[in-house]
Amino acid sequence: MATRTQIVMLGTGTPGPDPDRSGPATAIVVNDAPYLVDFGPGVVRRASAAYRNGVIAFGRGVTNLRTVFLTHLHADHTLGYPDLILTPWIMGRRAPLTVFGPTGLKAMTNHVLKAWTRDIANRVKGAERLPTIAQRVRVTEIASGPVFRDANVAVTAFRVRHGGMRDAFGFKFVTPDRTIVISGDTAPSERIVEYSRGCDVLIHEAYSEHTFAQVSAKWRAYRRAYHTSSTQLARIASRAKPKLLVVYHRGNPGGAPFANPEHVLLEEIRANYAGKVISAHDLDVL
Numbered sequence: 001m002a003t004r005t006q007i008v009m010l011g012t013g014t015p016g017p018d019p020d021r022s023g024p025a026t027a028i029v030v031n032d033a034p035y036l037v038d039f040g041p042g043v044v045r046r047a048s049a050a051y052r053n054g055v056i057a058f059g060r061g062v063t064n065l066r067t068v069f070l071t072h073l074h075a076d077h078t079l080g081y082p083d084l085i086l087t088p089w090i091m092g093r094r095a096p097l098t099v100f101g102p103t104g105l106k107a108m109t110n111h112v113l114k115a116w117t118r119d120i121a122n123r124v125k126g127a128e129r130l131p132t133i134a135q136r137v138r139v140t141e142i143a144s145g146p147v148f149r150d151a152n153v154a155v156t157a158f159r160v161r162h163g164g165m166r167d168a169f170g171f172k173f174v175t176p177d178r179t180i181v182i183s184g185d186t187a188p189s190e191r192i193v194e195y196s197r198g199c200d201v202l203i204h205e206a207y208s209e210h211t212f213a214q215v216s217a218k219w220r221a222y223r224r225a226y227h228t229s230s231t232q233l234a235r236i237a238s239r240a241k242p243k244l245l246v247v248y249h250r251g252n253p254g255g256a257p258f259a260n261p262e263h264v265l266l267e268e269i270r271a272n273y274a275g276k277v278i279s280a281h282d283l284d285v286l
């Protein structure tokens with residue numbers, strides 16, 4: 001039977017608490033198995049909404065979300081972690097949650113489990129009689145290179161440049177019918193060009209030059225070190241030539257919250273890039 005890989009944009013936001021955009025989280029669904037990249041705030045609710053919209057691969061109660069990759073340890077990408085560990089467990093997930101991410105992820109996992117000690121003990125020993133959870137969260141700290149393979153996907157991690165944040169990765173997913181690259185948070189990176197050359201879909205962060213011009217010197221320096229501008233992304237995409245460029249995590253650091261029109265960003269990209277580009281919204285299925 002022909003496979004069809006779906007990309008489900010569960011969270012297209014940034015640290016800004018935009019009610020329309022959850023924190024970064026992207027699911028790749030292959031043969032009804034979901035693979036998650038990043039778990040920003042709102043991830044479990046958004047996956048549940050996608051299930052209600054017909055993406056039944058997540059399972060009722062999001063219990064099928066159990067293979068997960070993390071780009072880096074920034075809060076906007078990880079604030080959904082306790083939710084991801086605990087909510088599907090409470091709702092009936094019995095298979096282990098397997099998480100691949102940067103150095104420091106094991107410590108974060110142990111801290112989350114410790115922070116919810118009372119809840120976990122109560123649910124295990126109380127009337128719910130849930131199975132223990134600690135050994136059911138399996139964490140692998142990764143380096144660049146192949147990190148995961150099964151019958152549906154081969155996943156490769158590669159290092160990107162995210163200012164002073166150590167161990168920031170992008171991921172390349174190769175499925176039976178699609179090749180998908182996710183940038184994570186990054187300043188312009190040659191590795192993005194290298195890994196996404198000719199891919200089907202490149203999902204990349206960007207901020208607009210329009211908003212860049214409005215922020216202070218401190219925030220302009222921050223953006224240059226940590227993130228990628230629309231024109232820089234246009235140059236990257238012109239070289240990599242993905243069949244589809246998807247912009248997410250449209251940052252506006254140092255600027256007014258949410259004042260960041262997406263049509264301006266898209267116009268800036270289109271001025272320098274002839275390929276197909278869209279700006280993603282939460283719950284888009286691509």
Ligand SMILES: [Zn+2]
Binds near residue numbers: 015074076
């Ligand atoms: Zn971020």
Ligand SMILES: [Zn+2]
Binds near residue numbers: 072074162165185
């Ligand atoms: Zn970041």
